[in-house]
Amino acid sequence: MPIPSALVTLLVGMALVLSGLWVGYNVNVLPLDASANAPVYDALFRVLFSIGTILFVGIVGLVLFSLVRFRRRAGDITDGQAIEGNLLLEIVWTAIPAIVVLFVGLYSYDIYERMGGMSSLNDHAAMHRMAPTETETMEASVGAGSAVSAPAARVWGGIGVAADDVNVLPVEVTAMQFAFIFHYPDGDITSGELHVPNGRPVELRMKANDVIHAFWVPQFRIKQDVIPGQPTVLTFTPTKSGSYPIVCAELCGPYHGGMRSTVVVHEPDAYDAWFEKNSPLAATVASASLTPTA
Amino acid sequence: MTVASPNDFQESLQPQGWLRYFSFSLDHKVIGLQYLVTGFIFYFIGGALAGVIRAELASPISDFVGRETYNEVLTLHGTVMIFLWIVPVVNGGFGNYLIPFYVGARDMAFPRLNAVAFWMIPPAGILLIGSYFITGSAQSGWTAYPPLSITTPALGQVVWIVSVLLLGGSSIFGGINFIATILKLRRPGLKLMQLPMYCWAMLGTSILVVLSTPVLAGTLLLLSFDIVAHTGFFNPAMGGNVVVYQHLFWFYSHPAVYIMVLPAFGLVSEILPIHSRKPLFGYTTMVYSIMAIVVLGLVVWAHHMFTSGTPPWMRLFFTIATSFIAVPTGIKFFNWLATLWGGKLALNSAMLFSCAFIVNFVFGGITGVALAQVPFDIHVHDTYFVVGHFHYIVYGGTVFVIFASIYHWYPKFTGRMLNEDLGRLHFLLTFIGFNLCFAPQHWLGLNGMPRRVAEYDPSFTTLNQISSVGALLMAISSLPFLYNVLVSAFRGRVAGDNPWNALTPEWLTSSPPPVENWVGEAPLVEHPYGYGVPEDTLSVAAATGRDLWSGAGRR
Amino acid sequence: MTSIATSTSASASTGEAVVAEAHGEHADLRLFGLATFLVADGMTFAGFFAAYLTFRAVNPLPAGSTYELELLLPSINTVLLLVSSYTFHRSGRNLLLGRMGPCRAWLLLTAGLGAAFLAGQMVEYFSLPFGLTDNLFASTFYALTGFHGLHVTLGVICILLVWVQTRQGGRVSSGAPFGLEAAELYWHFVDGIWVILYGILYLL
């Protein structure tokens, strides 16, 4: 096989890797990062983008090079060389992708953990609970009487709060066709917009009334389905004040495209002002939200 | 019944001439072409629906069609394109036409079942599309997630279920037939590891069809009970569980993506060696990687459900399993690159489409591996990034291969060549239009545009318009293709039996082939890719199909 | 739909003997095809079982909706089906040996057992305190047993058809056993499914 000399291959390979890295770290295709896990996410993105660019440019390069270099010249009716395989090459191009995807998988697992994705939700034991088998006759009411909490209270998925975090702002989210309703249990505020203070973790406790919806804030890089019958949670910490779109990301009917809202990230002072203005219980709770209690 | 020769039917009961294409023919070649033509009709219907989608999305407000209509259109587009275009064409179409040749048989194992499988498709398609005009069609996407699919108008959804059940049944019958034909109907003396690669691809695909399609059928039955009999399997109001539906649905629909792409892999493996005049590189590893894709493909379904509230361990498992599909798939791509390397590449339309397939699919595969990473997917799930991903694969991958295959096998189907200039024009327009249409969608998804919406944030207008222009180019690109295919059937240059000087068995007979494939005995092709093999003294250009099969050339 | 014309008896083995020589003729692959189809059909059941087990594991029923399933009737039914597999097997042996009388008798007995199973199923349905749409468990119960019952019904019909065809001059004979063999394979399959179903629905 007319392989270009080892030196050329090496140089081309290095140029490829460097340009891939350059693209990954300098071409910005992501929206503003406005939550604590957005930079974490972006780090993963840059790695994936770099690897992807290297692979893609490399393979396109090979295809183009072959099409030009090995094109059939007019009048040539001979065959190419009868090379049927090469064990070493096969091993190399099995091993390299395997290593790459293993690395990517472990790295993204690490990222996911840093985003709080692995923190245990309350249902962990229940998920793995073996179905009871006691008597000969079967009890049709599966799980009744066992130690599971009432179905409504069980959280089925999402990104939970780290166990040591006490400074969390809980917000109840109800999704319905075609709106999100936010309720602040602390101040008994009900709102169509989400208002949160900058820098403080927010825990959204989400349930749906009719069909599946999904809560997505692109600038926060988080999304979670809101599923009827299966409450979920989503935790995030905003880091940049401003307003960002909340987008419903699961087809939920004709007005799915119009099911949008806004999350307003206030500086803490401004948030307290908003809270006080809107809460029927403002007088008592305002101070509580300043110095949160466990 | 199957013991009898198809010849009997052909000569006694079956209509002859062009009429047989409209009949309950038992000839695998007729059935294959029936699948192909039917598939193309549905492709143009699905494409026109895509045109409606892109026209609506040319402006950020919902203006071109109503919101409910938009949802019906996108549901029909997805369903038509998958179940009535890609799956029937790459499996039923090329499979029926080529597999009997490749195994050295005169027909499929079960010709009658084969005809039944085909004839389930037109009614299903008519039902599906007719529902739009009569009752309104389903509007919950091709995934039909409950509870939405339970609460949208029932009739349209039920019709959708019935037609998908019919199409699934057709696909299962087809799969059974392929498995029996490939495993049991091989010409005596032909070993498994001598089969052309497309046979392996179809074997793998059919295994997936047989194992996963029935689960979809069962799931849709349960869904229809929920709609019609008001049971509560997937109805949370009655204690049901909507996520279970998603698991069952994707248990089929993830393998379905390999059902759509493995046959395409097989077809490319036939086209590349012939037009680069080189053996297929790494035959054995190609076979193993197909089987690895089949096995892995069955255990990765939950990567479509990373935001559905699945437990963390499940997300982790499915991330790793999904990522690993890149390994066997990568083996195939590197083998193709090595097949090209050092060959004598003919830059004809078949080859251009095949090489573009490599480029497009690698792009879609890389975004796929990115999507497999839970944290990455959490941001872009259900956005245009995903739409971009899978159109790069289904269109840039499979559809490009279908076009390549048409340019490659048209001479065999009709005995005449397609016009190369028109072919290259078709390629150029398709390639540009395709990239223009789907590349911007990745950026849109990353920056906040969800899928399945008729209205969107005005800041995304420009890129959406570029995308729509790309779709228009793709529509225009089908004009030279259609003209070429229709006119060349009568006016095209006469192809001769083996215009590409190929060695695979379908070329070792006349074009178009006789009813029972070969006039004499079926050739024993032990080296389907033996290009440039030294002991071959025969000048390839001098060999015609007849010479080869009559034993003048290669064995 | 021609049967292989043969009057030779016991020595002729199954379809495998007919190997492809003439145009387009090949060994009889119909049993192979049927077996593949049964794999597919089994996957439908597997999907149902998976759904049932998941529901059971993660979806507690609301309080007050407990039902006790009687074990007696389904257990008798299980025995009936298992016995019917045996009787079918006897019928098949007799066919291959060319003893049409016993073959047809065993066949009828099998159909009778199948019908008895269906009757038992009906009795159970009517004695159950819950209906199809009462709750998740009820729905799944009826879906599973109903889908299986449909298979049994189909099986009984097939057996009766085969019984008709094993008459003198019928399509099924020791030289052309396909019809009976296919019905037998299918019947064993339906039987096996029931055993699993009985296990997870009644015993678990």
Ligand code: HEA
């Ligand atoms: C033919 C169809 C097809 C094919 C083959 C694929 C192939 C792949 N797909 Fe895709 N996919 C779809 C069709 C397809 N997909 C569709 C239709 C949807 C959307 C469904 C819906 O919701 O409506 C979807 C959605 C989808 C999702 C869910 C996204 C979401 O909804 O959030 C994911 C996530 O993991 C995914 C991943 C992958 C992966 C990892 C592959 C892999 O098989 C790709 C492997 C290939 C390569 C990687 C390229 C070649 C390899 C190399 C050159 C080796 C080196 C590479 C590396 C080391 C990375 N796909």
Ligand code: HEA
């Ligand atoms: C499997 C194959 C397949 C193929 C080949 C295509 C082909 C195309 N798809 Fe499709 N698409 C899907 C499968 C496919 N799609 C699926 C599964 C979905 C998800 C559905 C869901 O969410 O449920 C989807 C969704 C989907 C969307 C997202 C809709 C949404 O989420 O809101 C869009 C948007 O741009 C789109 C566009 C296109 C375009 C422009 C083409 C083009 O490539 C088509 C080009 C072909 C033609 C244009 C036909 C030829 C020309 C004519 C017949 C002349 C008449 C045409 C006009 C007047 C324009 N598709």
Ligand code: CUA
């Ligand atoms: Cu709510 Cu989409």
Ligand SMILES: [Cu+2]
């Ligand atoms: Cu998938």
